[in-house]
Amino acid sequence: MEVRARAPGKIILSGEHAVVHGSTAVAAAIDLYTYVTLGFPTPSDNDDTLILHLKDMDLEFCWPVGRIEEVLPDLGSHATSSPSSCSLETIKAIASLVEEQNIPEAKIGLASGVSTFLWLYTSIHGYKPAKAVVTSELPLGSGLGSSAAFCVALSAALLALSDSVTLDFRHQGWQMFEDSELELLNKWAFEGEKIIHGKPSGIDNTVSTYGNMIKFRSGELTRIKTNMPLKMLITNTKVGRNTKALVAGVSERTIRHPKAMDCVFSAVDSISSEFASIIQSPVTDDLAITEKEEKLEELMEMNQGLLQCMGVSHASIETVLRSTLKYKLSSKLTGAGGGGCVLTLLPNLLSGTVVDKVIAELESCGFECLIAGIGGGGMEISFSGSS
Numbered sequence: 181m182e183v184r185a186r187a188p189g190k191i192i193l194s195g196e197h198a199v200v201h202g203s204t205a206v207a208a209a210i211d212l213y214t215y216v217t218l219g220f221p222t223p224s225d226n227d228d229t230l231i232l233h234l235k236d237m238d239l240e241f242c243w244p245v246g247r248i249e250e251v252l253p254d255l256g257s258h259a260t261s262s263p264s265s266c267s268l269e270t271i272k273a274i275a276s277l278v279e280e281q282n283i284p285e286a287k288i289g290l291a292s293g294v295s296t297f298l299w300l301y302t303s304i305h306g307y308k309p310a311k312a313v314v315t316s317e318l319p320l321g322s323g324l325g326s327s328a329a330f331c332v333a334l335s336a337a338l339l340a341l342s343d344s345v346t347l348d349f350r351h352q353g354w355q356m357f358e359d360s361e362l363e364l365l366n367k368w369a370f371e372g373e374k375i376i377h378g379k380p381s382g383i384d385n386t387v388s389t390y391g392n393m394i395k396f397r398s399g400e401l402t403r404i405k406t407n408m409p410l411k412m413l414i415t416n417t418k419v420g421r422n423t424k425a426l427v428a429g430v431s432e433r434t435i436r437h438p439k440a441m442d443c444v445f446s447a448v449d450s451i452s453s454e455f456a457s458i459i460q461s462p463v464t465d466d467l468a469i470t471e472k473e474e475k476l477e478e479l480m481e482m483n484q485g486l487l488q489c490m491g492v493s494h495a496s497i498e499t500v501l502r503s504t505l506k507y508k509l510s511s512k513l514t515g516a517g518g519g520g521c522v523l524t525l526l527p528n529l530l531s532g533t534v535v536d537k538v539i540a541e542l543e544s545c546g547f548e549c550l551i552a553g554i555g556g557g558g559m560e561i562s563f564s565g566s567s
């Protein structure tokens with residue numbers, strides 16, 4: 181039997197980075213997914229390897245399970261369903277297993293994802309042979325939560341083939357976990373994110389697990405529902421960056437200027453709370469929607485200004501801001517910044533011609549634009565008979 185899990189990426193509408201320091205943030209799932217297929221070989225396959233195939237990257241990694249046991253003698257012998265953190269010592273041992281695979285230098289950023297795979301797999305299934313195949317519709321390292329979608333889809337596939345969740349194997353098509361299982365999955369995914377991010381707030385794995393739209397503060401999620409149409413243009417500047425380094429940079433700035441940064445985080449907290457209450461409050465007509473959109477645009481501009489204060493904007497992001505402002509449209513970076521993706525609010529009554537013009541201008545700068553569906557479902561799995 182084989183399981184396929186999919187987990188969505190996300191956009192952060194308000195509050196990235198500040199959320200790591202206890203402020204409120206608002207995020208929504210998008211309809212772009214990471215897929216993980218997992219299967220165990222049958223005894224007649226006589227296979228004793230653990231394989232990770234990153235299909236889009238055309239990379240396959242393979243470890244004899246005996247080698248994993250040799251390097252990680254404790255981790256897999258206590259294979260468990262209760263999530264715990266990966267110690268520094270274990271991270272180092274895993275890094276040596278990853279190094280043996282000689283990842284090409286140009287793709288070395290994948291090393292943390294591969295380490296996360298080895299850790300999650302061995303923690304949950306021990307030294308059992310298996311094959312995992314990963315594909316993703318998300319651009320990696322661009323602010324759309326690829327790391328979280330990877331951790332969520334992977335943890336889901338691992339748990340689905342463990343004893344800790346009860347599922348209907350005969351069910352055709354996608355199915356969801358129960359609430360307590362989602363909670364367990366989210367905890368594992370968070371531990372995985374820690375290996376990739378260093379100090380994640382947990383917002384990305386949480387929105388990928390539960391889907392829809394969430395308000396998130398200090399590890400607590402509130403599911404929210406928008407009462408107005410919300411259309412965002414996503415512009416990928418294609419400037420590569422890494423969330424771990426950007427999050428660490430903000431923490432260092434906070435150590436240098438604690439009082440000032442505290443004010444910045446508290447302003448972001450107010451912006452996110454206001455953003456959430458505007459989208460949740462009922463609307464009666466187009467005029468009311470326009471009024472709300474104007475407020476949201478102002479909040480996005482304020483949030484972007486504060487992200488600049490945190491040091492996570494980038495020349496490419498500023499170019500997107502300037503280009504969209506020419507059309508009186510407001511934008512902010514989304515995710516960790518430093519390049520990556522930018523959100524632009526597309527008002528309800530904005531003409532298609534203007535949207536086309538903005539996109540053409542942004543694409544002439546070498547950026548990539550997309551309009552993703554916002555607020556869709558979270559993680560789902562499906563079973564198929566044989567591998």
Ligand SMILES: Nc1ncnc2c1ncn2[C@@H]1O[C@H](COP(=O)(O)OP(=O)(O)OP(=O)(O)O)[C@@H](O)[C@H]1O
Pocket residue numbers: 214234289290291292293294314315316319320321322323324325326327328330376377384421422423424514515516517
């Ligand atoms: N499909 C995947 N396969 C393997 N590794 C992945 C995959 N998706 C993400 N990763 C890992 O996550 C890293 C990117 O994570 P990072 O947090 O820096 O960016 P992001 O999650 O796309 O953006 P943000 O955190 O700002 O939303 C990759 O370099 C890789 O190590």
Ligand SMILES: C[C@@](O)(CCO)CC(=O)[O-]
Pocket residue numbers: 192195196197198199200323325377379380381382383384423427514515516
């Ligand atoms: C930058 C950050 O706030 C969001 C990344 O999508 C990091 C986090 O919350 O873990």
Ligand SMILES: [Mg+2]
Pocket residue numbers: 325326327328377384423
């Ligand atoms: Mg990430």
